[in-house]
Structures are given as structure tokens and as C-alpha cells.
Amino acid sequence: MKFKAILLTGRSLKQGIGKELSKVSDKYMESVSICEVHPKDAEELGLKEGDSIRVTTQFGSIVVKCNPSQNIAKSGIIFIPYGPYANMVMGPDTDSTGMPSFKGLSAEVEPAPGERVLNVKELLSQYLRR
Amino acid sequence: MVVIKNIICPICGCLCDDIEATVEDNKITKVKNSCSVSATKFLNYYKERNLSPLIRKNGELKPVSLEEAVDRTAEILMNADFPVIYGFACSGCEAQAVGVELAEEVGGIIDNQTVTCHGPSALGLHDQGMPTCTLGEVRHRADLIVYWGSNFQESHPRHLARYSASSEGRFRKGRKERKLVVIDVRKTPSARLADLFIPVAPGQDYELMLALRMALQYDDIEEESVAGLPVEQVEELAEMMRSCEFGVLFYGLGLTMSRGKARNIDMAVSLVRDLNKWTKFVIMPMRGHYNVTGMNEVTAWQTGYPYAVDLSHGYPWYSPGETTFTDLLRRGECDAALIVASDPLAHFPKNVAQNLCKIPYAVIDPHLSMTALAAEVVMPCAFTGIEAEGSAYRMDTVPLPLRKVVDPPSGINSDEQLVGMILHAIRSKRR
């Protein structure tokens, strides 16, 4: 079971607080490794807060924690805070502006039972992979 | 114990200037007037800190002397054909000016975090200009406040209370005398505070702005809905904007990062320009990092352009999309970098960030970041605005002095000093 979604990224208060502790602190990494989904979409996939989900776009795939949230006003929209997890599925094109498309990417969401969220070292090794 | 008042908060573009800190034994132990993000910084800045310069040896970062780290950075930049000096949005203007000088010396690119925040605003500004004002004017006069694509309660937690809808001004006394509209794709905590929340469909801000411009001219909109909204709601919003006495449109990355990018800003400025036929209306980008505005000002007064400036020709060349750090990395065109107080590895798309890991680069940052962990050289620096003085520009381009509240740890220099040392080392080697 999976659903199609529009992926948005953006700021969150927890991420703002986490980044001031340090960009490799547990608090920061926890704050940016979540994905807000519409409560109805979560229910349809049998997902609860904290369950692992896999978010996939044409540029990559990442496991994050599901966060059913009232912030998502419409079914089919998902949100991951800016940070290294969101970037795993973002595209490099900037439409000649310098700005990558951080909001509005087509994505697929599916439950990922048994899969866990990568830690800083594991994320870094993905970046270093040539 | 000493209490220091009127400290400027070095975190977001609000640059709140009323922070009070209690300092005991050269440590901040209490803060007043801070938001939760600011309090976290002021009370934790000295924790989880790397205090030693590091150089990668046999694949691992090892402590070295500062001289060695500066020397290695100088070599990296001198040996490159097309180096990039990037960052500075969390530095004082003084450090930024030295950064521009360094880019000129090594014949490279000087770029900053504008590229992934309000770069499209700069492009929109070049095309259309920007009818704007200071935050003081908004506080005293605005009776209609519109936030578009900005979750200000989480990104700029005191913006509403200090400068906009809830602030107490001379002619507008507070929340009751102002209307608050939030236009966003999510019903964020900010949207929940609004008198009117407009849930625009993702990627359709341009269409909504165009429809608003049509509604303002009383043109017929021959559709039942625009951007996911019934046309009546668009017309209602247009009427609200037209009939205010002093309106302001604060916009965030919801416009700059979404489909349309710079075109969205063109359209937003055009909307505000149209509104000025009916009433007084201004527009202002919600700048994120506390001195990203300063970096645009400094780069502009030194080179003529606000970001993404190529100094490799011996004169400044500016072409966002070509000279922007994201695009240079994407195409694999730059061959070395110095990153100052920034973490592109955590903020650029993976395919772009991966290319940074293929070139030698040095990092100057008070904290260890992912970018620092993958660097060739790491140099710790003081926190400007807490451990070092400097100047910064608020989001409305008002310059303010950042204070030194405590001494930095022994042996730790400001980023201005470190960039200056690298510049000096390069000049000495060339002589």
C-alpha cells in the first residue's frame, strides 16, 4: 500500500531549536527526520506517529518517521523539514535561478516497517558515495 | 554577575534588539525576552563545541595548529582554478567584506545562502523594483498584514509581536486594530492565528496573484475556482486588500522555492504595485539567517551584485543559474571552496551536495556540522553577536550593531580574523 503525494519542505520550530544546539545533535537530527502527513492518509495506511515510512521521488528515497499532523490541510500533501533527510529526495535543477525546487515535488509514501532512520554517519556516507 | 541589556539576537532576520542576558563567570546563565530558538542559542552556545583546528589526514580529521590549518586552506584556494567562497549569512558585515576581498584575491566566486532562500527575490527586485518600508513603519501604521508562504511563528517567532499584527504602534495599537491574513499550502501554527486563512494549492501562487490583480481591476474571472479557491474568495481578498489604509505583504520561501520562483516574486511585486493605485501597500521578504541581508548589501556595495558574483575575470560577473554555488556544484565546475558559517551539505539537494564532497574545501564554523565533518580543513570560530562584535542588517535593511557579550574560548578567533589570516597567508605566499 502506498499513496501519491506532493512533497513540501520548510522550517519548523523544533528544527530551529535543534540547529542552535548543533547541526549534528540528536535533537536536530530527530527534528528533521520526520514527515507530516494528513491524518486521513496515515489512517488509510495504518500508520501511527513514529512509524517508519519511505518517501520516494524521482531523485531518491529516504526513511523518515511518520507524523500525522493537523498542519496538513489537504489529503495528498506531505511535509519534511529542511535538512539532510529532505535533501536525499530533492532534485538538483534550479531553472536557471540557483534555487533548487524545494517545494512541490511529486512523491510516493509507503510504510517501511522494520526500516530505521539513518544516523549522521550513515547519511554522510551516502553523500561521500561516489 | 552582570546583566547586559539591549543585546541584538543573532539568529533570524528580525534581529530583535531587546535581549537581556545575565553573565556569570563569562557564561550566559539567563536570558530575557528571547523566543525559544534564541534562548536555546544563548544558553547552549558553549556546549558541543569543537575548539581545535582540524585537517584530514589518512581520511580522518586530526587536530592541528591554527597556522597549519590556515596554511592548508591558503594552499587549497591558491591551487584551484575556480574556487568558491561561500556562506557568511551568520557573520558580521566586517567578515563579509574580507570574504569578498578573498574571492577577488583568488579569482573565484563569492556567493552566500541567498541562493537557497531569497535569490529569486533578488531576481524579482532586478526586474520590478520593490515598494517597501522599514518594520517600524509597519508597526506604527499597517492595518492589514498579509503573510504569503511564510510560517513566521516557527521561522521568525517574534515577528508578529514585535513588528506586525500584534505589535503596539503609534497609530495602530495592537492586534484588534489590524487584520491578519495568511496564505499558505499548509495550515501552519501561523495560519491558525489568522483572521483569514487562504489555503492556496501547492505551486499555484502565481495563478492566485494573477487572479487577485484581475479582481482588483474588476475584470471577470471566467473560472469557478483559481489555485484551489472559489473565485468569490479571491474577490473577497482583493477587496480586503484594496480597502485597507496601509497594507503589507510579507512573503517567505513558499514563493521563492515553489514553481515559478523568481516569476512569483515579479508577480507579487506587480500585485503590490497595482494595489498602490488604490491604497498604500508595501512588500518585504522574510529574510531567514540574521545577516543574509547584510551579505547582499556588502557584496552589492563591493561588487555591484548581491550574490553569486564571479570575480575570476578580474571584474565582477553576475549570472544566477550559472554563477550560483548550487549550479556550479551541479555541473562540477568549481574545484575548491571555503565555507564560512554555513552547512551546504545539510541544505543542498543530495546530487549537488555530493559534488562538494569531491573537491577539497575548508570550513570556518563555531559548531561541527555535516559539512565540517566531510571537509579537508576545519577552523572553529567565535559566535558573532555573542563572543564577537559585528554589524548586521535586519530584514528591512536597517543596520544594527551586534554585541560581544562574553569572551570566546581561549585561542578561538572571530570568522573575520580567520578569513583575514587566510587572505594574508595567500598574499605572503604570492610575494
Ligand code: SF4
Ligand atoms: S524572533 Fe528571531 S531575532 Fe527575535 S529573538 Fe527569536 S530568533 Fe532572535
